[in-house]
Amino acid sequence: MTPTLSITPRRTLAKLSAACLTYAMLAASAAIVLTPFAYLLASSLKTGEDFFGSLFLPAGEGVFGVAWGRITSANYTRLISEFDFTNNIVNSVFLASTTSILATLGAAMGGYALAMIRFPGRRFVTNLVLFALIIPAALMLAPSYQLLYFLGLLDTYTGLILPAAAPAFGVFLFRQAFLSSLPPQLLEAGRIDGCGELRLFVSIGLPLVRPMIGAFVLITYLGTWNNFIWPQIVLQSPEKLPLSVAIAQLRGVYSQDYGLLMAGTVISIAPVLVLFLLLQREFIAGLTAGAVKG
Amino acid sequence: MIRLRQYLRSGSPISPGVVVIAGLMLASAAWVAVRPVAQRDGLSFWVFARTHYQMYVPVADRWREAGGHRLDVALLSADALPRRLIASMHAGTHMADLVEIERSMASQVFSGPIDGIGLIDLTDRLHAEGLYDRFNEPSFAPWTVSGRVFGLPHDVHPVLLCYRADLVEEAGIDITSLTTWASFKEAMRAMVVDLDGDGRPDRYPLSLSETHLDQIEALLLQAGGGLFDIDGVPTLASDVNAATLAEITTWLTGPGRIAGDAPEFSASGNRLRLEGYVVCSLMSDWLTSVWESDLPQLEGKLRLMPLPAWEPGGRRTSVWGGTMIGIPKTTPDPEQAWAVAKELYLSEPLARELYERAGIISPVRALWDRGWYAAPRAYFGGQRTGRLYLEQAPDVPRRVSSPFDTIAKAGLQDVVIQLKRHAEETGVYDAAALQPVAKQLLEAAEARVRWHMNRNVFVRERSP
């Protein structure tokens, strides 16, 4: 009695048109999402003069009514030659990868303890973590700067990485992930087998939240990659600046060099896009694992 | 137990992606660790403008080679510089030995009691060395608090009227004879035309809109109004502001409308300028070079003239923007910093470069007779633009930098929008009839500024 088995021509037609509609809607949404990217890319390939004169590519006599001859890679070459962008990219990679790995480690350990072990003070720490989620970051700007000065960490990567290595949000996510995917009986079994707590964590806990590890590494990486307010204040030496700050620096007080800014944006997206392609599967599995027991 | 063993065997918690990131971490860490670190020494100097940075670095290099001052110039973004200044001043840390500050950042630095300001008071030095009189006096105003000067002015930034000579000529109007805004409005009304016949004008005499707050503030200053008086007391609700805003409202809307919205620094604004949507724009000296690089198509079509005055014989200019150099109190070597500041800001080659690169005239009066200011500029049809700006320099209005500037500006914005809305809703487009309404709105806005000021115990104490 499965109704799907009774395939009549009418049913196939209905199915087909439903599929067409689905694809049409998906394609339309995808087009809407992609148009700003196309605009971004086109803008980065224009001269300042053409930037203000045309919407996408400069109009002209060429194929598709585009003046292909006026397309220029000058913005990109300028970024590389004038602005030391290679160095900035390496800085960003360093900051983002170090922060994301340290933060994930700290968050996984903290989340594990809060989720899986009963100990005095657990409630208090959990509430503290939850409270930290709602603190506006701008509130901490001035006091944190003062703190870094006292600690001698201004203009150092340590001063950027250490505060970011204690992410309340990460602890919260990992706590949720452990609660939802690690049955306590499993740990009990391990304890009876004589496993130490560290061994339990590494051999049983971590493999079970493997997707969350991928997800959180990616989130932190993205966040660090694009963060600019705090690094802008802490770092002073130009050769230490990450890409986000270097590009944000291209914005002027009054006038903007849009072509340059757009080219910088394209350059800043490319590396994280590759990373996302690499981590996509874990990322998606991990995100929901954290959310299931929200 | 079988389940447990299964889990133990299920492998490493590390996915390939994480391994890649770990690899990136090690590789980039190695690069960061071994790369040579630039040795920094000498005075640290923060600037926010790329042009200035590009001008100062070669100077610093020359000094270094010649064994003179050792100067380390750092370019910070206009957002980062004030953030770092405030954070450093709060923490009491050493920041820079010299710093350039733009007017939009100044309010933060100049708030609080005089002795609480984080910059060295330069007043006595200026007078003792006879420097004060060498600068254009109004240019000190934004950097002065209660009569004490905290920075050397970098510029004057007078405002002129820039017009499309080709369009004006086509319309047969002798624009240079329009010496007041009233005559400008009357004569230029003829230039509001519908070119494509869609019932909507495609050309307006003036580039202005209720959201162009910088230009509106410049117009208020020209008229003798403004947000604060020279002592930092809010003057939003002054009669001159009310009258000026009422008049401006009639430019923005209604049957007498002469203003079209073509925002500066925007793609749409620049497109509209190319299309001739607006004929005239308020133009500060620094803006000339921005146009020249963003709108090369307009070369030869533009001319500059003094602003029409608000009343016959009145002031023909205003002011827009401004930068200073200051010395933070935390510097260990104020004498050398002072020496460098003077060399940079009094230097003739730098003043010339500043003019030739950015169109900006120097506030140092001794340089005003230099021939390079009189060089004809092709972009403006061969006009000697330097001279035109210099002629108006002594007349630029004074304005202060108040910490309550943001709030007062927001209040002004409120008033302009509401006044325009009021005119449209009631159909009253007569400046005299709008003036009491403007006054009322301005009073409410000023009361809000005062509320914020009175909240501040230090301000309360300073003005009982």
Place this chain on the structure above:
Amino acid sequence: MNHHAAQSRAAYLFLTPFLALFVVFLIYPLVQSLWLAFQQTHGPSITRYVGLDNFKSIAVDRLFWKAFWNTAVFALASVCIQLPIALGLAMLLNRPDVRGRAFFRLIFFSPALVGLVFVAVLFGLIFEKRTGLLNVTLHAVAGFDPEFPWLQQYVMPALIIAALWLYAGFNMVFFLAALQNVSRDLLEAATVDGAGPLRRFLHVTLPAIRPVGSFLVLLSLIGSFQLFELPYILLGGGGPDNQGLTVVMYLYQAGFDAGDLGYASAIGWTIAILLGGFAVAQRYVSALDER
């Protein structure tokens, strides 16, 4: 007993790296900001104790409440507009006959890869009158007013649209993963029982994705109340009539434009207290609900 002590010790060890950094780099500045909240600062370096004055002022500060209202509207739009759209996209992608799921997922997610500064600069151009991508397109497609003043009069809708572009795909990824866990058997059983698409959605799908949904609501609310860079760069401040002023931007302006770090801290704590109160109340209500 010994067993428990060992576990506790392990828990503290696990928490140490996090807690040590957390206490130094979060709690300490937080305490500092609490102290500041009771000070009047004028010029960054001068402070004076003023008791509860800052909080009393906030209670009647028109701008603060305007900012709060704006932020609440944005938060509401995130929850009521953005999340349903994200869910709709996810359901489209989740249809069994759709191919190229990973490809579409990548496209929809990609805006989340762009930094906020650049999103703001980009949308500043897109929202321009006459020449902006949005108005040009709408004009060509639907005869929309090419002069429509997004950033002059319709600031909040503009912000909501920009945020929609930026985050809808991100949220969709969550929903999609949750939908893929909805039991097909249950859905088919419901179909056999004669339940239409709407009833299937309400009675089978929705309960199954509810945990993810409430997680996303929480995330959107937290995110909305941190909103700052996007409007700040897009509008260069609060925008005309302060329509785009958010609470965090107001905090920032108080501290870094007016140089009053005390008032700024008090604003920050007021936001935290209001949100904390809201969270506690919501927990309490949902606890009642479940009973």
